[in-house]
Amino acid sequence: MLVDTHCHLDRLDLSQVDGRLNDVLAAAREQDVGHFLCVSINLEDYPAMLKIVEQHKQVSASVGLHPNEQGGHDPDVDELVDLAKHPRVIAIGETGLDYFRSEGNLEWQRERFRRHITAAKQSGKPLIIHSRDAKEDTLKVLEEESAGEVGGIMHCFAGDWDMAQRAMDMNFYISFSGIVTFKSARELQGIATRMPADRYLVETDSPYLAPVPHRGKPNQPAYVRHVAEFIAELRDESYEQVAETTTGNFRNLFKVPVPVA
Numbered sequence: 001m002l003v004d005t006h007c008h009l010d011r012l013d014l015s016q017v018d019g020r021l022n023d024v025l026a027a028a029r030e031q032d033v034g035h036f037l038c039v040s041i042n043l044e045d046y047p048a049m050l051k052i053v054e055q056h057k058q059v060s061a062s063v064g065l066h067p068n069e070q071g072g073h074d075p076d077v078d079e080l081v082d083l084a085k086h087p088r089v090i091a092i093g094e095t096g097l098d099y100f101r102s103e104g105n106l107e108w109q110r111e112r113f114r115r116h117i118t119a120a121k122q123s124g125k126p127l128i129i130h131s132r133d134a135k136e137d138t139l140k141v142l143e144e145e146s147a148g149e150v151g152g153i154m155h156c157f158a159g160d161w162d163m164a165q166r167a168m169d170m171n172f173y174i175s176f177s178g179i180v181t182f183k184s185a186r187e188l189q190g191i192a193t194r195m196p197a198d199r200y201l202v203e204t205d206s207p208y209l210a211p212v213p214h215r216g217k218p219n220q221p222a223y224v225r226h227v228a229e230f231i232a233e234l235r236d237e238s239y240e241q242v243a244e245t246t247t248g249n250f251r252n253l254f255k256v257p258v259p260v261a
Helices: 021-030 046-055 077-083 107-123 135-144 161-169 186-194 221-234 239-254
Strands: 002-007 033-038 059-063 089-098 127-132 152-154 172-176 200-202
Touching (some): 021 033, 033 046, 033 221, 033 239, 046 059, 077 107, 089 107, 089 152, 107 127, 107 135, 127 135, 135 161, 152 161, 161 186, 186 221, 200 221, 200 239
Parallel strands (some): 002 033, 033 059, 059 089, 152 172, 172 200
């Protein structure tokens, strides 16, 4: 069984299935995907996202504010901790730094990131980290705030081997998305090959970043199977090995029972 470690079920285009999320989850189950971590981007959409989670036992949630989000409600530590008390919320995030989409003085991003780390430590729940064009600052903040106390996931990883090693040293897992299947991702493919078996995960980030052979189309949780099969080929392992390894890693990180479809 596979776990889609990072998806946005509330942002999927369901027009092709008459609005039925159940059909999307069933399609994923046919591809051996049995659990889904639905990741929060902002608090305005969070109640609707949580409603989806509460309706499907095979879906877990995170709570947090994406580093690029501006103009909406920006929670303080106490609010994040309170929201994380929901029994289906297993992580804080996604949070982190993104210097690709934001410009100017980005101290507000770093301050928000630090608040999320503090909330994760207070709630005892792992972090989901988004980092783009911000390698050194991401690692610096994680280290300064002792984020290794809770660890978490370097989501949609596209960094270098040095970043992967330093993140793993702070108790973080490396999660591979459809990017690893792209022909241009040679360095990332090498990292996937070198990863210790007990420290990597797979995800879709759906509806974004669909893997080959669906690149350029809307992504969906079923396609995490393509990511797992591609990594299995890279590592000269069976699909079953990768599925067992990554699902076991997910359970070890979150230390909670993972109900399946």
